[in-house]
Amino acid sequence: KPLRVAIMGLGSYGTRVAEAIQETKRTKLVGVISGTPSKVEAWKTKYGIPAKNCYNYENFDAIKDNPDIDAVYVITPNGLHKDQVIRVAKAGKHAICEKPMAVNAADGQAMIDACKAAGVHLLIGYRMHFEANTLEVIKMRKAGEFGTPLFFQGLSGFIIGDPSQWRLQKSLSGGGAMMDIGIYSINGARYMLGEDPIWVTAQETKNNPEKFKEGIDETIQFQMGFPSGAVASCLSTYSMNNLDRFFLNGTKGWAEMQPSTGYGPIKGKTNQGPLDKPHTTHQAVQMDEMAAIIFDGKKPEVPVNGEEGVKDMKIIDAIFKAVKTGEKVTLKLA
Ligand code: NAD
Numbered sequence: 001k002p003l004r005v006a007i008m009g010l011g012s013y014g015t016r017v018a019e020a021i022q023e024t025k026r027t028k029l030v031g032v033i034s035g036t037p038s039k040v041e042a043w044k045t046k047y048g049i050p051a052k053n054c055y056n057y058e059n060f061d062a063i064k065d066n067p068d069i070d071a072v073y074v075i076t077p078n079g080l081h082k083d084q085v086i087r088v089a090k091a092g093k094h095a096i097c098e099k100p101m102a103v104n105a106a107d108g109q110a111m112i113d114a115c116k117a118a119g120v121h122l123l124i125g126y127r128m129h130f131e132a133n134t135l136e137v138i139k140m141r142k143a144g145e146f147g148t149p150l151f152f153q154g155l156s157g158f159i160i161g162d163p164s165q166w167r168l169q170k171s172l173s174g175g176g177a178m179m180d181i182g183i184y185s186i187n188g189a190r191y192m193l194g195e196d197p198i199w200v201t202a203q204e205t206k207n208n209p210e211k212f213k214e215g216i217d218e219t220i221q222f223q224m225g226f227p228s229g230a231v232a233s234c235l236s237t238y239s240m241n242n243l244d245r246f247f248l249n250g251t252k253g254w255a256e257m258q259p260s261t262g263y264g265p266i267k268g269k270t271n272q273g274p275l276d277k278p279h280t281t282h283q284a285v286q287m288d289e290m291a292a293i294i295f296d297g298k299k300p301e302v303p304v305n306g307e308e309g310v311k312d313m314k315i316i317d318a319i320f321k322a323v324k325t326g327e328k329v330t331l332k333l334a
Helices: 012-021 037-047 060-065 078-090 105-118 132-142 177-193 282-296 306-325
Strands: 003-008 027-033 071-074 094-097 122-124 149-157 199-205 219-225 231-237 243-250 254-257 268-270 273-275
Touching: 003 012, 003 282, 012 027, 012 282, 027 037, 027 060, 027 282, 060 078, 071 078, 078 094, 078 105, 094 105, 105 122, 105 306, 122 282, 122 306, 132 177, 132 243, 132 254, 132 268, 132 273, 149 177, 177 219, 177 231, 177 243, 177 306, 199 306, 219 306
Parallel strands: 003 027, 003 071, 071 094, 094 122, 149 231
Antiparallel strands: 149 243, 199 219, 219 231, 243 254, 254 268, 268 273
């Protein structure tokens, strides 16, 4: 039996996920939640979705009475995730939620609590956690191929277009580049080094305050310190393209990936040679692995649960605090 999924939010990424689901072995797109009737009609035809599995943002709590939907994948603006995931949990369905899971750690924790109380899974759309070349670097690091990892560099950015989009509105986005793309460097530092940071420092640059209003970060450089003594140095920006690069360096070797988190193919090399695992659609692998987590209790190499999401939210909260105060902010993620 496949994991029967309804997608909430039929925007650009929701569309990508819907296409990817068609490639999966263990998941099926069976429903939609959307505020736009014309999109619902188009998706019904394209994917053979029955009318009884179509909902809008007002009435989707009724999914609780629909035995034909197992999980809802929330792919809406960040600021809406918390309430929507809590409603999905209360409807008794598993929640898959896009990154960033919320706009701060407290909201993320409320989502975990709601899913626990309802006895449903909460999984975050961290597609890189299942990507073959990424997993290869993690395997090599665990095997000691790089010696003791001491440094990670993460560069994450792109030039954002239309100034009226939700990504540049604080109430819907929760922040600027950091919430959207900087989170990849944060998360990447953690899985590449295999540790959680204990402090952050951060500095913000805003060259275009017209476009990047109060609460919307344009460019932030940040540093993280780890219990082993390793450090990370990262850049998050909405004002430069061609920033999708990870570099991990240890006492015996190194790995670099560029692109490191784009939709792929992910490319890179290590001191031992090229990273050449074949490309597969990230979202398709992610969905099949999520079916295995839900149905088989599979434990992924790098977690994608709510707790993993909250760790990144705590780091983002700390980065914003460090920007504001100019001080080093200590962290306790365990
Ligand atoms: P998008 O703007 O293309 O789509 C958002 C959808 O939400 C639209 O269909 C829109 O109609 C709907 N929506 C519902 N309520 C809304 C409201 N009040 N205001 C605005 N839109 C509303 O955005 P997207 O790029 O699809 O991003 C959606 C989510 O997916 C975000 O959380 C984003 O961070 C995440 N995302 C993840 C990845 C990834 O690789 N994992 C990639 C892109 C986006």
